[in-house]
Structures are given as structure tokens and as C-alpha cells.
Amino acid sequence: MARTQRSAITFGLVHIPAELYAATQDNDLHFNQLVKGLNERIQYKKTCPSCKKELKNEDIVKGFQYEKDKYVVITDDDFEKIKTDRDRSIQIMLFTGLDDIDPIYYNKSYYILPEKGGEKAFELLRQAMYEEKKVAVGKTVLGNNETLLVLIPQKDGILMETLYYFDEVKEIPKELPKSKPGKEELSMAKQLIDAMDGEFKPEQYKDEYQERLRSMIEKKIEGQEIVAPKQETGSNIIDLMDALKASLDKGGNKKQGRKAAGK
Incomplete structure (x- = not known):
């Protein structure tokens, strides 16, 4: 390191x-920009506006503009001094x-x-x-x-x-709406939190989208057709209490399963 x-x-x-x-x-995958139809990588060249010559890194210095078209050059030594x-x-x-x-x-x-x-x-x-x-x-x-x-x-x-x-740090872009939850809603929300309570173990989590992205790239390289995965059906639950109850049932079952496995 x-x-x-x-x-x-x-x-x-x-x-x-x-x-x-x-x-x-x-660890994310990174992509290059290509010319459509040619698959040639687009190049960004640094050139002198006067002579049009392509510049190397050693030809470039830092400058601070203090008036229109007037600059003072600042070197690495100046920063260190x-x-x-x-x-x-x-x-x-x-x-x-x-x-x-x-x-x-x-x-x-x-x-x-x-x-x-x-x-x-x-x-x-x-x-x-x-x-x-x-x-x-x-x-x-x-x-x-x-x-x-x-x-x-x-x-x-x-x-x-x-x-x-x-x-x-920016402020919150708009005022938060004033809403007071009911006692029963708050009680069920706390129960759901308790049902999903656990120790955070970072090694258990991974970037699944990056894995699918790498798999898709490998298939494209091999000339395979990319097929969209079957989408999960969304819930039709609209009422907040119904959603809390359904989530609590689901979370409670998972927690009971974890407890049973730990015995």
C-alpha cells in the first residue's frame, strides 16, 4: 500500500x-468513450491555443487569473514555501x-x-x-x-x-412536511426495527450490480445475447399500517429463523 x-x-x-x-x-468498472460505429477511443489532447502544438505534462504550469487574460504562475516550490x-x-x-x-x-x-x-x-x-x-x-x-x-x-x-x-455542506433543499405518526403506527414501526435488528458485518455485503455488470460484459465479449432478468412483482399495499404489518410478518419470520439457527 x-x-x-x-x-x-x-x-x-x-x-x-x-x-x-x-x-x-x-472497485467499480470504468468505461471509455468510443466513436459510434468505429469503436475507436476518443482522444482529448491538450494543445497550445497559439501554436496548436500538443503539450506534455512538463509543458504545463499552474496559473491564477487575477485580471482578465492576466495570470500569475504558481510552482510546486511556491506551494511548499x-x-x-x-x-x-x-x-x-x-x-x-x-x-x-x-x-x-x-x-x-x-x-x-x-x-x-x-x-x-x-x-x-x-x-x-x-x-x-x-x-x-x-x-x-x-x-x-x-x-x-x-x-x-x-x-x-x-x-x-x-x-x-x-x-x-448544503442545507436541506426544502422544508420537511409536518406529520405526526399515530401511536399504533409508531409502535409497529418500532417492532419492525426490533425484528430487523442485528450486528453489522461489512463482509456480508457486496456490490451485486457490479457483479451483474461484469457478467454482462463477459457475455458481450463472447457474443452472447443479453437477456433482462425477470422483474420482481411489486407489492400492491398502499395503506401504511398494512405495509407495516406485512413487513413485520416478513421480518419476524427472518428473525425467528436466525434465532433457531443460532441454537
Whole structure:
């Protein structure tokens, strides 16, 4: 696994050398755009608007437009020169409860691991947060952006989640309708939740659509005809109470089956 960035965790006078690794990966299939009828891949070339010459990566620099058609060139060295030691470290600003952070703010996951010499302090921080049921809110510079983040202690190691800033999160697009459920409806909804209650085991779930997509591609390569699967018949239940009762019967049967299997 390739390291994303070297860093350090700092709080108070504590300095723990650490390194970041991406914790997730994209397993989805990706497609190219082709010319219809020719099946030739469409090319997107970067060219100079004056001489029309195709450009290589080394021919391209970053520029900031400060007036119409006027730019100032910013190099990688310029970006690095303005970074301080604090920017290169993960600065813990406060400790809080995990439930105090709205999940809408979570963005991307990283594993954070101690570098040589920082193992003891790293484990001390992990265990203290884990036993106190606390997470650490902090910030660092990733690439060229100052990033808000939270460090979450795990049984093994610490997970870092980058966070959106407050002004990056949109408000609910429209006002939620005011509706108060009846006591019987609420009681049955709670029973349904209880009937479907269980332990989350991520290894039990897989992307079934991607599996069907891969199978379809293999059949297309072999020249087979693609046949649409038989569609499941939808329920005609419209009344909320009827839907809850039917769902409860179905969920209850499943839970009884799980209990019987566990005996």
C-alpha cells in the first residue's frame, strides 16, 4: 500500500511522527468513450491555443487569473514555501464524542500509522481516546488545501476521516412536511426495527450490480445475447399500517429463523 503523506500528530507539547495511507479504493468498472460505429477511443489532447502544438505534462504550469487574460504562475516550490511545520502536521484542536459529529461532514478515510520512534506515544493516544470514548478534531494541509479532520481510535490503530467545512455542506433543499405518526403506527414501526435488528458485518455485503455488470460484459465479449432478468412483482399495499404489518410478518419470520439457527 503506497503512503499518501508523511505527517505528525501534535497536541499540547506532544509530537508523534506518523504517516497516512488511503483506507478505501474504487472497485467499480470504468468505461471509455468510443466513436459510434468505429469503436475507436476518443482522444482529448491538450494543445497550445497559439501554436496548436500538443503539450506534455512538463509543458504545463499552474496559473491564477487575477485580471482578465492576466495570470500569475504558481510552482510546486511556491506551494511548499508557504507551508509551516504546523501545516505539515495534524494539529489536534479538541477532543469530543463521536456522536457529536454529524455524519454529513465525513468525506474520505485514511489509516494513520506511527513512524519509527512514535509507536509508544501513538498507542498511548489511541488507548486513552478509546477508553474515554473520545475522538480528536484537528486540521492539516493535504496537497494544497487545509483540511478539517477527525481521528477515530480503533481496537487496532487510528482512523483519520477528513471533514467538509460548515460552508461546504448544503442545507436541506426544502422544508420537511409536518406529520405526526399515530401511536399504533409508531409502535409497529418500532417492532419492525426490533425484528430487523442485528450486528453489522461489512463482509456480508457486496456490490451485486457490479457483479451483474461484469457478467454482462463477459457475455458481450463472447457474443452472447443479453437477456433482462425477470422483474420482481411489486407489492400492491398502499395503506401504511398494512405495509407495516406485512413487513413485520416478513421480518419476524427472518428473525425467528436466525434465532433457531443460532441454537
